[in-house]
Amino acid sequence: MARNGDEQTQRSKPPGVAPDRRRGLLAVSGGFTLLIAWRNLVHDRMRLAVTVVGIAFSTILMGMQLGLLLNFLHSTSTVVDHAGADLWIAAHGVRTVDLAIPMGERRRFQALAVPGVALAEPQLLQFAMWKRPDGIRESVILIGVDKDAAMGGPWDLTEGSGWREAVSIPDGVIIDRLYADKLGITVLGGTAEINGHRVRVTGFTQGIQTFTQSPYVFTSLRTARAITQLAATDLTYVLIRVAPGYQPAQVAAELARHVPDVDVITSGDFARRSNDYWLFSTGAGISIISSSVLALLVGLAISAQTLYASTVDRLPEYATIRAMGGSRGYLYRIVIKQALLGGLVGYACGISVVLALVHLGGGATAGPEMPPWLAAGIGVVSLAMCVLASLASLKKVTSIDPVAVFR
Amino acid sequence: MSGVLVSATGITHTFGKGPAAFTALHDVALTVRAGELLLLMGPSGSGKTTLLHVLGCLLRPTQGQVQVLGQDTAGLRDAALGRLRLKHFGFVFQAHNLFPMLTAAENVMVALDLAGQRGAAARRRAEDLLGVVGLSTHCNAYPATLSGGQRQRVAIARALAADPVVLMADEPTAALDSDNGHRVMDLFRALAADQRRGVVIVTHDPRIVPLAGRIVRLDDGRVVPEPARMETA
Incomplete structure (x- = not known):
């Protein structure tokens, strides 16, 4: 047996004892683990x-994919979203x-x-063939509305003297600047043909x-009927505004009871139905969503792999922290x-590129949209993805045996 | 038990189970006292590192009792053992295991951070500790720019950060040349003699034997009696 030292001392703790270390996990070491994490990150430039x-x-x-999806969602239901109607009456099965x-x-x-209906206005919507001045034909969707209508007219008119005046001009039509080149008319007063009917852009x-x-x-409405050669009493939609004091769902139920062979749809439902049709019936939505996934x-995969490699590189130092008495939570905080x-x-790099591309594509007819909420949402998903990617590293850290540091 | 920092009695430790089981320590008893520099020596596989782990509360013995400042460690959970190590022990490793991307001061501050000291006060204490080990001019140096001896002294400063009563070192001079080895050992001796800490060192290095206050030799997991040597205090 080894000889015990005969030195007897009263010393049990020298001065400068460390303060209480039984603090909450979050209270302890917030800033320093951040420093270690940052230095870990930037230490290996290639891995960074x-x-x-x-x-x-x-x-x-x-x-880009979600921005496109948002654009598609907006464009597939834009006519419904901007019509200002509470309810739509459409032929059954639309x-x-x-x-x-x-x-x-x-x-x-x-x-x-029907009680509760304040306004019921006609709208006529049909595909038609536009013939440019140079003879090239383009498919268009013609929308006819009464010039006095409160619902269903165009919006964001930037050229012309108001949409009611514009469509009141005989054979006057309104097109969008995004498609001016496509339709071959770039100035007010330009003329073209729709289904052989001469029209003037007003x-x-x-x-x-x-x-x-x-x-x-x-x-x-009159010009639209003339162009589409539908009967003077034909229309495709009836736009309903509900009277004050009535609920749209309640009026919709009454309309369904009193108007036969039609679908009565709230604006929200009709917008969703339109979105779903183009995005899922055509496969476009599945393609976009799967690309996003x-x-x-x-x-x-990339962030998990690089983070794991970085964690493995630091195992001896992490084991040292464990041996010194550091908790697993301390190491978790570094890794996360x-x-x-x-x-x-x-994310900062990526979203900057996205915003630049969205800005550059501002004039495109199907460019992605990136409102702040979507940018923030992608940020949250990206960070959640990174935390998820750290799981393998956390598992590795959990398995660290402090004794390993002596081996 | 005045002056006794760590007391181990009847320590037996077996690795594995069944036919492959290997008993590394057999009924070992040992105390670590304040102010002594204790060397654990012995051939490879003799159990000295396992004993260091047991004394340092890194490993629970299969049998026997370890008391730290009179507190029995047997019933403590892992987290409590971790806190005990943090509070009473400092560890120095052969490979020192410094974070390469942190400066010398920041490496010391890791231990201070674990102990709950942060900010400017922690920075000042880290610089003070580096001054104690003779590296006051290297506070902002990264480990890669330091010599092996300097790195080991940074590791010692880190081990001292939480003001432990016991320092445990595993082959601290193995990777050092003679000058650096002596410098590090002088430091350990001063920590024991001047600051009244217990210092336990596992070593094969015969150069440091003359500096030891007490030597415990192990062979096949058993303590071999050793004649008395000079005291450190």
């Missing part, structure tokens, strides 16, 4: 570059606002007789996009903060 590029790539792909089915105007009169709107790439052309998975910092840098 891979991490940032991976997350930025994921952000760009998600941003699947999207753009594929309208004619019906008789007596439906409008039947609707007017107004331009700005920003009314179409999902089908058949531009919307607004005109009077793929982008997320790519970002997840490192993941979040990588995510923030990558």
Whole structure:
């Protein structure tokens, strides 16, 4: 047996004892673990570059795809969203606002007789063939509204003397600036033909996009009927405004009871029906959403791999912290903060590129949209992805045996 | 038990189970006292590192009792053992394991941060500790720019950060040349003699034997009696 030292001392703790370390996990070491995480991140420049590029790539792909999806969602229902109607009456079985089915105007009169209906206005919407001055033909969607209508007219008119005046001019039509070149008319007063009927552009709107790439052309109900050669009593939609004190759902139920062979749809439902038709019946939505998910998975894989490699590199130091008495929570905080910092840098780079592309594509007819809420949402998803990517690293950290540091 | 910092009695530790089980320590008893520099020596596989782990509360023995400042550690959970290590022990490793992307002062501040000291006060204390180990001019140096001996002294400063009563070192001079080895050992001796800490060192290095206050030799997991040597205090 070894000899015990005979030194007897009263010393149990020298001066300068560390303060209470039984503090909450979050209270202890918030800033220093952030420093360690940041230095871990930037210490290996190549790995940092891979991490940032991976997350930025994921952000760009998600941003562009979701921005496009948002644009598609807006454009597939823009006519409904901007009509100002509470309810729509359409021929039974209509699947999207753009594929309208004619019906008789007596439906409008039947609707007017229903309690709670304040306004019931006709709209006629049909695909038609536009012939440019140079003879090239383009498909358009013609929308005819009464010049006195309170609902269903064009919006954001930037050229012309008001849309009611514009469509009151005989054979006057309103097109959007986005499609001026496509339709071959760039100035007010230009003439073209729709279904062989001569029309004159009397107004331009700005920003009314179409999902089908058949531009919307607004005109009077009378001109629309003449162009489409539908009967003078035909229309495709009746737009309903509900009287004060009535609930749209309640009036819709009454309309469904009193007006036969039609669908009575709230504006919100009709917008969703139109979105769903183009996005899911055509496969466009599935394609966009799967691209976004793929982008997320790519970002997840790249950030998980680089973070894991970084964690493995630091295992001896982490084991040292464990041996010194540091908790697993301390190491978790380093790893998660490192993941979040990588995510923030990558997201900042990626969203900057997305915003630049959105800005550059501002004049495009199907460019992505990036409102602040979507940019913020992508940021949250990117950071959540990075935290998810840190799980493998956290598992590795959990398995650290402090004794390993002596080996 | 005045002066006794760590007391181990009847320590037996077995790795594994069944036919593959290996008993690394057999009924070892040992105390670590304030102000002594204790060397654990012995051939490879003799159990000295396992004993260091047990004394440092890094490893729970299969049998036996370890008391730290009179507190029995047997019933403590892992987290409580971790707090105990943080409060009473400082560790120095052969490979020092400094964060390469942190400066010398920041490496010391990691230990201070674990102990709950932060901000400017932690920075000042880290610089003071680096001054204690003779590196006051290297506070902002990164480990890669320091010599092996300097790195080891940074590791010692880090081990001292939480003001432990016991320092435990595993082959601290193995990777150092003679000059640096002596410098590091002088530091350990001063920490024991001047600051009344217990210092336990696992080593194969015969150069540091003359500096030891007490030597415990192990062979096949058992303590071999050793004649008395000079005291450190």
